[in-house]
Amino acid sequence: MRVGVIGLGYLGVTHAVAMATLGHEVVGIEASPDRLAQLKAGKLPFYEPGLAEAMAAVVDKGLLGFEASVDAASDFELFFLCVGTPQRSGSNAADTSFVFAAGEALAKVMSSSAVVVGKSTVPVGTAADLQKKMSEIAGFDVKLAWNPEFLREGSALEDSLKPDRIVIGAWHKESVEALRNCYEKIIGAGTPVIETDVATAELVKVAANAFLATKVSFINAMAEVAEASGADAVSLAEAIGYDERIGKRFLRTGVGFGGGCLPKDIRGFVARAQELGVGDAVSFLEDVDAINLRRRQRVVDLAEQELGALSGKKILVLGLSFKPDSDDMRDSPALDIALKLAAGSAEVTVHDPVALEALGDKHPELVRANNLEACFEAKDLVVLATEWQQYRELDPAAAIRKVANTTIIDGRNVLDIPTWQAAGWKVIALGRNVHN
Numbered sequence: 001m002r003v004g005v006i007g008l009g010y011l012g013v014t015h016a017v018a019m020a021t022l023g024h025e026v027v028g029i030e031a032s033p034d035r036l037a038q039l040k041a042g043k044l045p046f047y048e049p050g051l052a053e054a055m056a057a058v059v060d061k062g063l064l065g066f067e068a069s070v071d072a073a074s075d076f077e078l079f080f081l082c083v084g085t086p087q088r089s090g091s092n093a094a095d096t097s098f099v100f101a102a103g104e105a106l107a108k109v110m111s112s113s114a115v116v117v118g119k120s121t122v123p124v125g126t127a128a129d130l131q132k133k134m135s136e137i138a139g140f141d142v143k144l145a146w147n148p149e150f151l152r153e154g155s156a157l158e159d160s161l162k163p164d165r166i167v168i169g170a171w172h173k174e175s176v177e178a179l180r181n182c183y184e185k186i187i188g189a190g191t192p193v194i195e196t197d198v199a200t201a202e203l204v205k206v207a208a209n210a211f212l213a214t215k216v217s218f219i220n221a222m223a224e225v226a227e228a229s230g231a232d233a234v235s236l237a238e239a240i241g242y243d244e245r246i247g248k249r250f251l252r253t254g255v256g257f258g259g260g261c262l263p264k265d266i267r268g269f270v271a272r273a274q275e276l277g278v279g280d281a282v283s284f285l286e287d288v289d290a291i292n293l294r295r296r297q298r299v300v301d302l303a304e305q306e307l308g309a310l311s312g313k314k315i316l317v318l319g320l321s322f323k324p325d326s327d328d329m330r331d332s333p334a335l336d337i338a339l340k341l342a343a344g345s346a347e348v349t350v351h352d353p354v355a356l357e358a359l360g361d362k363h364p365e366l367v368r369a370n371n372l373e374a375c376f377e378a379k380d381l382v383v384l385a386t387e388w389q390q391y392r393e394l395d396p397a398a399a400i401r402k403v404a405n406t407t408i409i410d411g412r413n414v415l416d417i418p419t420w421q422a423a424g425w426k427v428i429a430l431g432r433n434v435h436n
C-alpha cells in the first residue's frame with residue numbers, strides 16, 4: 001500500500017519504519033525543516049536502540065522517503081496522523097492543535113477514497129470534531145478512523161511490529177478494511193484485533209496509560225507506608241505480584257514514572273473528564289500524579305537527612321532520562337531530582353550514557369560528567385535515578401575508593417544491597433528498610 005505518515009516524532013518515525021518494514025511504500029511528512037533534514041541524512045532526532053539501522057534498511061530498499069508537505073502524497077490511499085499532543089501550557093489539558101493542523105492540511109489535498117487514521121493520543125471526542133472539520137474542508141465525507149499506538153520507548157519498533165493488540169475505532173467499513181490490509185502480516189501472526197467505535201478507541205489509549213500509572217503509584221504509595229512502618233515495598237510487590245490477578249509487571253517501586261506519555265496523559269484525562277462533567281470518576285488520578293511527584297521530593301528529603309544542609313555538597317546523580325535505553329527527559333524523575341538538589345544549592349554532577357547530548361546547554365547549573373568511573377570523585381552523596389545497565393554493573397569496591405562520603409540512594413531498587421554494603425557503602429533504598 002502507499003502510506004503517508006504525518007508527523008515524525010517518536011511515534012511517527014517508528015510507525016513509518018514499521019510500515020515500510022512490512023513492505024508498504026511509505027512517505028514520512030514532517031513540517032520542521034531541521035528534523036526533516038536530519039531524517040533525510042539518515043539521523044534519528046532521538047535515541048532509540050536499533051531504529052536507525054532499521055530506518056536505513058527500508059530507505060535503501062526505496063520503501064521510505066521523507067517530504068515537507070502532504071502535497072507530495074496527495075494520491076496516497078492511507079494516511080496516519082502521528083503528530084504530538086503535548087500538555088497545554090498553563091493547563092493540564094492536551095493540546096490538539098497539531099492534530100487539527102495536520103488533518104486540515106491533508107483534507108485540502110487528499111482523494112475521497114483515502115483513509116485517514118489517527119494514532120496520536122487525544123482526548124475522547126477529538127476524532128469526531130476532526131472528522132467534521134476535515135469533511136467540511138474536503139467537500140466529502142472523510143473516512144477517519146482511530147488506531148491508538150501502545151509502543152514503549154526503548155522497544156519502539158518491536159512493540160509496533162509485535163503489538164499485544166490492534167484497536168480500530170471506525171465509522172466507515174472501508175477504514176477497517178484498509179487497516180486490516182495494512183496490518184495483514186501482524187494480524188496473520190496472531191495479534192488480536194478489537195474493532196470498536198471511535199470514542200472507545202480514543203479512550204483505550206488514555207485508559208491503558210492511566211492504569212499503568214496507577215499501578216506504579218500504587219506500589220509507590222505502599223513504599224511510603226513501608227518507609228513509615230519498617231516494611232519492605234520490594235518484597236511486598238513480589239508477594240502481591242504472584243497473585244495472577246495482580247501480576248508482577250509495573251510494580252517496580254522507586255522514583256516513579258515520567259516520560260512523554262504517562263504524566264501528561266493522566267492530567268489530560270482528568271481535564272477531559274471534567275469537561276464531560278464526570279471529573280469525579282477519575283479524580284483519583286490526581287492522587288496518582290501526587291504520589292508520583294512525592295517520590296521525587298522523598299529523594300531530596302533523604303539527601304537532606306543524610307547531608308544536613310545541601311548547600312555546597314557534591315552530589316552525583318546517575319541517570320537523566322526518564323527510563324533506560326532512551327534519551328527522553330520529558331517529565332523525567334531523574335532530571336527533576338537533579339534540578340531540585342541543585343535548587344537547594346548542592347553542587348550536582350549528572351551522568352547519563354546517552355541523554356547528556358540531548359541536554360545540550362540547558363540547565364547550566366548541572367555539571368556534566370562523561371566518564372562513569374571518574375565521576376564518583378570526591379562526592380558527598382550518590383543518587384541512582386535511572387536504572388541503566390551500566391549502573392547495575394558498577395563495581396562498588398572501585399567506586400567507593402573515589403567518593404568523599406559513602407552513601408548511595410538507590411532510587412530504582414536495582415542495586416544488590418549486600419554486595420554494596422560489603423564493599424563499605426551505606427545504601428538507602430526507596431521503600432525499603434535497609435540496615436546499614
Ligand code: UDX
Pocket residue numbers: 149150151152153154209212216249250251252253254255256257258259260261262322323
Ligand atoms: C508508556 C506506555 O507503556 C506505552 O504503552 C505508551 O504507548 C506510552 O507510554 P513509555 O513512556 O515508553 O511507554 O514508558 P514505560 O516503559 O511504560 O514506563 C513509564 C514510566 O514508568 C517510566 O518512567 C518507568 O521508569 C516507570 N515505571 C515503570 C516504574 O516506575 N515502575 C514500573 O514498575 C514500571
